[in-house]
Amino acid sequence: MKINDLSRENLPRHIAVIMDGNGRWAKNRSMPRIHGHQVGMDSVRAVISTCAQVGVEYLSLYAFSVQNWLRPETEVRALMLLLKTFIQKEIDNLHRANIRVTTMGEIDRLPRDAYELARSGLEKTRDNTGMVLNIAWSYGGREEIVRAAKEIACKAARGELDPAAIDERCVARHLYTADMPDPDLLIRTSGEMRISNFLLWQIAYTEMYVTDVLWPDFREEETLRAIAEYQTRKRRFGRTDEQLSVNA
Ligand code: IPE
Ligand code: IPE
Ligand code: MG
Numbered sequence: 001m002k003i004n005d006l007s008r009e010n011l012p013r014h015i016a017v018i019m020d021g022n023g024r025w026a027k028n029r030s031m032p033r034i035h036g037h038q039v040g041m042d043s044v045r046a047v048i049s050t051c052a053q054v055g056v057e058y059l060s061l062y063a064f065s066v067q068n069w070l071r072p073e074t075e076v077r078a079l080m081l082l083l084k085t086f087i088q089k090e091i092d093n094l095h096r097a098n099i100r101v102t103t104m105g106e107i108d109r110l111p112r113d114a115y116e117l118a119r120s121g122l123e124k125t126r127d128n129t130g131m132v133l134n135i136a137w138s139y140g141g142r143e144e145i146v147r148a149a150k151e152i153a154c155k156a157a158r159g160e161l162d163p164a165a166i167d168e169r170c171v172a173r174h175l176y177t178a179d180m181p182d183p184d185l186l187i188r189t190s191g192e193m194r195i196s197n198f199l200l201w202q203i204a205y206t207e208m209y210v211t212d213v214l215w216p217d218f219r220e221e222e223t224l225r226a227i228a229e230y231q232t233r234k235r236r237f238g239r240t241d242e243q244l245s246v247n248a
Helices: 020-030 035-052 066-070 075-096 112-123 141-155 168-173 220-231 240-246
Strands: 014-018 060-065 099-106 134-138 187-188 209-210
Touching: 020 035, 035 060, 035 075, 035 220, 060 066, 060 075, 066 075, 066 134, 075 112, 099 112, 099 220, 134 141, 141 168, 187 220
Parallel strands: 014 060, 014 187, 060 134, 099 134, 187 209
Antiparallel strands: none
């Protein structure tokens, strides 16, 4: 499948991706896990470029979870270095492509130099009007909800917010994704049927697409396949089929 084969109707506005399977990809080739992460960076580039060309408005990539800090130190260090290299090498290309880079998660836990780089990358692309590339780094869905709850509680304690006025919109406004629509499509590579603490609140009605393809092999063609599959889905949001055809 090529980009021009994809229907432009019913495109997902927001795609979220759990980029999984780098370690297994490398292991299958008797290589160290880190090699899988390195090759996986080419998939990151391919998916960003495909989504931008197709006209996806928001792309959220799960790059490193809060729980991934528990991995061996050498692997954590290699992943930090990869993020840094990615920003160094790609930020100009992203900027030229009018992509706005944002992050969600505890990015202040990054090593100082990577943190500074990430901040300057965000700053540089801040006013871009094309696709939003949202990188989840040291991110956890539960941690995000706890953080929102704390902020809301603090505002209530200071008298800035009436507890009776707390509703879904109020909670959503205190999440990292406050300015984004919920994901329409969640892609997970490498076959695992779980969420692994990604965007717990936001995926309430997101369409899921799980593929056995390992992340380093997930490129343009696989991205298009996932979007095409999404376009065949019928989203009911709790209603009946009959109601949907009346409203159509
Ligand atoms: C995903 O690949 C990348 C990160 C979680 C950072 P993994 O490293 O989890 O690869 P597998 O799941 O062990 O194959
Ligand atoms: C999810 O993958 C996190 C990222 C892709 C960054 P993991 O490999 O950490 O998930 P589990 O441990 O298999 O659930
Ligand atoms: Mg994994």
